[in-house]
Amino acid sequence: MGGNESIPTREAGQDDLYNEVSDQYGSALERLARAYEANSERRRDLIQEIHFQLWRSFQRYDARCSLRTWVYRVGHNVATSHVLRERRILSRLVSLEDLEQLPDAANPLQAEDRGGDLERLSRLIQQLKPIDRQVIVSYLEDMDAAAIGEITGLSPANVATRIHRIKNILARRFQQGGHHAR
Amino acid sequence: MHDDSFGNDPKTLWQNQPAEVSKMTLKLIRMKARELHAKTRRELFGSIAVALAAIVFSGLGLARGEDLAMQLVFVIAIVWALTGQYFLHSGMWSSTLPPDAALSAGIEFCRHELERRRRIFRRVLWLSAGPLLLAIGAFTMPIVAAGIRLDRGLSGKTIPFLALLGLWLVALLYFRSQGRRELEREIIELNDVEK
Numbered sequence: 197m198g199g200n201e202s203i204p205t206r207e208a209g210q211d212d213l214y215n216e217v218s219d220q221y222g223s224a225l226e227r228l229a230r231a232y233e234a235n236s237e238r239r240r241d242l243i244q245e246i247h248f249q250l251w252r253s254f255q256r257y258d259a260r261c262s263l264r265t266w267v268y269r270v271g272h273n274v275a276t277s278h279v280l281r282e283r284r285i286l287s288r289l290v291s292l293e294d295l296e297q298l299p300d301a302a303n304p305l306q307a308e309d310r311g312g313d314l315e316r317l318s319r320l321i322q323q324l325k326p327i328d329r330q331v332i333v334s335y336l337e338d339m340d341a342a343a344i345g346e347i348t349g350l351s352p353a354n355v356a357t358r359i360h361r362i363k364n365i366l367a368r369r370f371q372q373g374g375h376h377a378r
Numbered sequence: 379m380h381d382d383s384f385g386n387d388p389k390t391l392w393q394n395q396p397a398e399v400s401k402m403t404l405k406l407i408r409m410k411a412r413e414l415h416a417k418t419r420r421e422l423f424g425s426i427a428v429a430l431a432a433i434v435f436s437g438l439g440l441a442r443g444e445d446l447a448m449q450l451v452f453v454i455a456i457v458w459a460l461t462g463q464y465f466l467h468s469g470m471w472s473s474t475l476p477p478d479a480a481l482s483a484g485i486e487f488c489r490h491e492l493e494r495r496r497r498i499f500r501r502v503l504w505l506s507a508g509p510l511l512l513a514i515g516a517f518t519m520p521i522v523a524a525g526i527r528l529d530r531g532l533s534g535k536t537i538p539f540l541a542l543l544g545l546w547l548v549a550l551l552y553f554r555s556q557g558r559r560e561l562e563r564e565i566i567e568l569n570d571v572e573k
Binding site for chain 1: 388389391392393395397398402404406407410411482483484485486487488491492495560564567568
């Protein structure tokens with residue numbers, strides 16, 4: 197997935213633009229929704245909400261930023277709003293820093309987890325505060341620090357620190373099963 | 379069942395996860411738009427219900443024809459409830475995202491959402507629950523006062539009602555303040571992220 201795709205002109209219809217983006221980023225948006233919602237029914241609603249807001253947002257698309265940045269911003273912002281609505285969940289979320297310092301045994305989700313690697317990875321992401329989720333999802337989508345900074349609004353140094361933490365956490369959590377996080 | 383073992387690294391695992399949802403079509407999108415409008419209407423009715431309760435209590439109080447001061451309190455509660463609804467719904471009580479959501483980077487949007495929710499918390503308490511509490515208070519005060527004046531104490535029917543009312547009030551204030559503190563903490567943490 198590259199950031200240098202052709203940018204449609206403003207004249208392109210809202211529906212055409214949406215169809216194009218839906219084809220190109222549909223799977224990525226599903227993955228994004230998985231990072232924010234564990235329940236499959238609610239995740240389906242969230243995906244629909246993201247698509248709806250994306251379609252709506254194209255009334256205002258002016259190519260000020262790349263289409264990819266636009267799509268991810270809408271996706272993350274809708275999903276963040278979804279998380280913030282759930283106050284009970286909000287109070288339990290942790291930052292990357294907290295997660296890095298937390299011993300694996302002290303992490304109840306990790307200890308109880310009997311699912312596959314994807315399930316473990318999803319649960320790990322779903323524990324994080326929204327801004328850290330944005331960074332880890334962007335990292336897992338193979339974006340560079342500049343693209344992550346553009347989506348999240350964090351400074352390059354801040355993004356670099358967070359990516360470093362993410363690598364540490366992933367390596368520590370997933371190497372235990374004999375797997376290696378790069 | 380698909381095989382989701384790592385094979386190589388988390389990025390590959392994440393990017394190759396199986397698709398779950400069928401493709402969204404424009405027809406579905408338009409259906410979603412209608413659902414969203416219906417949801418916003420439901421939220422509006424939910425909020426109006428509190429104001430209506432305040433107006434009903436005040437109306438009953440006015441109809442009972444107590445002294446002038448009490449009637450003035452009921453009128454204030456009605457005016458408060460009506461103006462409260464006007465301010466609550468003037469562009470801040472919407473389940474949709476702001477139209478420029480895509481123009482905001484993640485951290486900026488996050489802060490904006492937290493601050494918006496904190497504002498809603500404050501306003502709902504003052505503009506929606508406030509007049510209801512005033513109306514209930516004004517409505518029940520004469521009953522309590524009469525009981526005390528006639529030296530009968532509170533009757534068996536009044537005590538459970540007042541106790542429930544008190545519990546509801548304490549719970550409302552507790553959960554509201556807890557929610558507001560949580561949001562304030564999140565905003566502070568978000569500001570720290572940028573340092």
